[in-house]
Amino acid sequence: xxFWLQRFxxxxxxxxxxxxxxxxxxxxxxxxLFNILGPVAGDTENPESIALxxxxxxxxxxxxxxxxxxxxxxxxxxxxxxGVQFSEDGQPPVSDLIAERLPRTLSLLVxxxxxxxxxxIPWALWSASKxxxxxxxxxxxxxxGMIALPxxxxxxxxxxxxxxxxxxxxxxxxxxxxFWSRMWQMVLPAITLAIPAAAVYQRLLRTDLITTLQxxxxxxxxxxxxxxxxxxxxxxxxxxxxxxxxxFAINTGALIGGALIVENVFLxxxxxxAIVEAILREDFPVVLAIVMIxxxxxxxxxxxxxxxxxxxxxxxxAS
Amino acid sequence: xxxxxRSTDAGxxxxxxxxxxxLDDAAASLVPSIAGLEADAAPVPxxxxxxxxxxxxxxxxxVTWLAVIVLAAILAxxxxxxDPELPQPPxxxxxxxxxxxxxxxxxxxQLNRDMFSRTIWGARTSLVxxxxxxxxxxxxxxxxxxxxxxxxGRFDAAVSFVFVVLLSFPALVLAILITALLNRSLFTIxxxxxxxxxxxxxxxxxxxxxxxxxxEFVLASRxxxxxxPRIIVRELLPxxxxxxxxxxxxxxxxxxxxxxxxAFLGLSVEKGSTWGKLILNGxxxxxxxxxxxWMSFAPIIVLFLTVLALNFAGDRLRDYFDVKExxx
Numbered sequence: 001x002x003f004w005l006q007r008f009x010x011x012x013x014x015x016x017x018x019x020x021x022x023x024x025x026x027x028x029x030x031x032x033l034f035n036i037l038g039p040v041a042g043d044t045e046n047p048e049s050i051a052l053x054x055x056x057x058x059x060x061x062x063x064x065x066x067x068x069x070x071x072x073x074x075x076x077x078x079x080x081x082x083g084v085q086f087s088e089d090g091q092p093p094v095s096d097l098i099a100e101r102l103p104r105t106l107s108l109l110v111x112x113x114x115x116x117x118x119x120x121i122p123w124a125l126w127s128a129s130k131x132x133x134x135x136x137x138x139x140x141x142x143x144x145g146m147i148a149l150p151x152x153x154x155x156x157x158x159x160x161x162x163x164x165x166x167x168x169x170x171x172x173x174x175x176x177x178x179f180w181s182r183m184w185q186m187v188l189p190a191i192t193l194a195i196p197a198a199a200v201y202q203r204l205l206r207t208d209l210i211t212t213l214q215x216x217x218x219x220x221x222x223x224x225x226x227x228x229x230x231x232x233x234x235x236x237x238x239x240x241x242x243x244x245x246x247x248f249a250i251n252t253g254a255l256i257g258g259a260l261i262v263e264n265v266f267l268x269x270x271x272x273x274a275i276v277e278a279i280l281r282e283d284f285p286v287v288l289a290i291v292m293i294x295x296x297x298x299x300x301x302x303x304x305x306x307x308x309x310x311x312x313x314x315x316x317x318a319s
Numbered sequence: 320x321x322x323x324x325r326s327t328d329a330g331x332x333x334x335x336x337x338x339x340x341x342l343d344d345a346a347a348s349l350v351p352s353i354a355g356l357e358a359d360a361a362p363v364p365x366x367x368x369x370x371x372x373x374x375x376x377x378x379x380x381x382v383t384w385l386a387v388i389v390l391a392a393i394l395a396x397x398x399x400x401x402d403p404e405l406p407q408p409p410x411x412x413x414x415x416x417x418x419x420x421x422x423x424x425x426x427x428x429q430l431n432r433d434m435f436s437r438t439i440w441g442a443r444t445s446l447v448x449x450x451x452x453x454x455x456x457x458x459x460x461x462x463x464x465x466x467x468x469x470x471x472g473r474f475d476a477a478v479s480f481v482f483v484v485l486l487s488f489p490a491l492v493l494a495i496l497i498t499a500l501l502n503r504s505l506f507t508i509x510x511x512x513x514x515x516x517x518x519x520x521x522x523x524x525x526x527x528x529x530x531x532x533x534x535e536f537v538l539a540s541r542x543x544x545x546x547x548p549r550i551i552v553r554e555l556l557p558x559x560x561x562x563x564x565x566x567x568x569x570x571x572x573x574x575x576x577x578x579x580x581x582a583f584l585g586l587s588v589e590k591g592s593t594w595g596k597l598i599l600n601g602x603x604x605x606x607x608x609x610x611x612x613w614m615s616f617a618p619i620i621v622l623f624l625t626v627l628a629l630n631f632a633g634d635r636l637r638d639y640f641d642v643k644e645x646x647x
Contacts, residue, residue, distance in 0.1 A: 010483075014483065014484060014487050017484050018484065018487060018488060021484075021488075022496065025496060025497075025500060026496075026500065144627065144630065144631060144634075145623075145627065147630065148572075148623055148626040148627035148630050149619075149623050149626075150576040150579050150580065150622065150623075150626065151580070152579055152580055152582075152583045152595070152598065152599075153579070153598060153619045153622060153623065156598060156601075156602040156608070156615050156619065157616075157619065159602070159605075159608065160602075160608055160609075160612055160615075160616075163605075164605060164608060164609045171605050253489060254490075256489055256491075257489050257490055257491035257492070257580075260491055260492075260495075260584070261491070261580045261583050261584065264583055264584060265583065265602070275492075275495060276495075276584050276585065279495060279499040279586075280585075287496070287499075290492075291489075291492050291496065294489045294492055295487060295488060295489060295492070298487055298488075298489055299487050302487070
């Protein structure tokens with residue numbers, strides 16, 4: 001029990017620190033008043049603009065000290081009020097934008113992870129069963145190549161081959177299309193994210209499988225007459241999946257970063273596009289909300305890893 | 320590489336707890352390329368052990384490619400290259416961009432500038448960012464990690480917490496925040512990417528310091544009356560630095576890639592060209608990509624080979640030195 005309390009406390013402390021750093025940086029380095037009012041914010045001579053400035057300061061609590069503002073913002077944030085966007089046409093709530101953009105990034109991530117898992121597990125099994133033979137060595141070289149091509153470059157290459165030359169995929173995302181056609185438009189970006197992820201998973205799982213295959217219980221199973229394939233799938237795979245679970249969750253965090261970039265190449269209006277647009281507009285309630293969502297996802301994923309890990313391996317809990 | 324260092328390294332890996340290697344290896348980095356490569360630090364089957372003590376010919380091919388790129392980048396102003404910013408004389412009856420040819424090895428871009436020369440000049444900025452970032456990470460992260468691993472206690476707890484906070488910030492988001500809020504000078508971007516390297520580097524430095532701090536030679540030095548600074552610099556540093564060189568190569572690859580990623584978000588270095596900006600320029604419109612694919616593919620190939628060489632050389636070195644991050 002104490003273990004879990006510690007882990008939860010740590011996760012919450014982490015999120016508080018991340019939010020304080022982000023909030024502080026945006027408020028100190030940026031100019032919130034200017035973002036709200038525009039050029040009027042600098043005009044401290046004119047009594048009309050002074051009235052406007054004071055009204056805005058009161059409304060957005062800008063007259064309060066920074067820690068108080070952070071506490072107020074945090075209170076709103078955890079109750080689902082992400083504030084309003086700073087934009088010229090009215091002040092739509094940030095949560096609307098998130099609700100529109102988040103599902104796209106999420107489906108991109110889910111699709112990419114599914115692809116990566118379905119490619120990497122059979123590949124690792126095949127590779128491990130032929131460990132250190134020429135085919136296995138060749139596949140190790142291939143994984144090196146898959147990891148060394150950065151996602152933005154891979155996106156450009158895939159876009160050129162499959163969207164431009166072969167014309168199998170559309171060049172951009174159309175938000176009004178029916179569900180399945182939108183999913184189809186995300187296949188190429190998902191492949192872009194899945195290729196390096198699959199290579200990462202394959203390498204890890206292959207190494208673990210090879211270690212497992214040297215255990216005594218594998219020898220026992222083989223000597224009882226269990227076939228090679230059956231040993232591989234039924235006996236070796238499960239105990240080799242421990243670190244796979246870890247790297248899967250941790251890599252999800254890395255994929256979020258990748259998704260932000262890939263969205264920009266394939267013109268998918270997800271969170272990645274949203275944060276770039278928000279930065280250009282200096283619309284920092286949006287930036288803050290996205291940073292917090294991504295960091296929270298990150299921390300929760302890490303917590304999940306610990307939970308899953310200690311469930312399958314009680315030794316972790318003891319230490 | 321002396322025989323003494325080798326034997327101490329072997330001792331360090333014996334001290335490592337094999338059960339926890341995976342969990343922490345993976346947690347050490349947010350960036351997929353490092354995470355993936357670290358996976359291979361897992362136990363190696365016996366048949367591989369003999370091969371492990373040699374770096375292999377692939378290592379030397381990688382080092383040669385890196386040397387060529389670095390030399391070309393350094394010597395760019397003196398090499399007989401076309402001016403990277405100057406439009407070349409157009410061919411009568413044809414509009415630029417021109418495809419690769421004997422005159423323009425990598426073709427030309429929309430403004431008829433020589434892509435070969437631009438790629439070499441782009442290497443200057445990309446390599447400087449990569450090098451400066453990992454140097455910063457090594458200096459700050461390495462120092463903090465070593466001090467934390469040596470003194471332990473509250474200081475260690477505080478430093479470890481800072482590392483965890485840094486790691487729980489999605490790397491790219493932190494880079495976006497800093498470059499968007501400050502400016503996009505070469506300095507800011509290098510330092511930003513350097514900050515991202517602090518935690519992964521620092522954790523490895525801390526772990527390997529811990530594995531050496533209780534060894535006999537440290538005890539001997541302390542018995543002879545050596546003070547903390549001397550023990551850290553003279554006894555521990557040489558043992559920690561050598562295996563870290565492998566990490567430096569891997570980290571440099573990550574930083575170069577990160578710069579490219581920032582370029583695609585419109586947040587890369589403002590002045591001059593980088594590989595990321597060149598690729599983006601060639602791929603920013605589908606029409607350019609369709610009609611003149613060489614504009615993006617030339618820098619993509621050079622970037623790919625460089626990252627591949629850095630990863631491969633780093634990976635071989637890491638196997639050679641048997642670098643592991645333990646869960647101490």
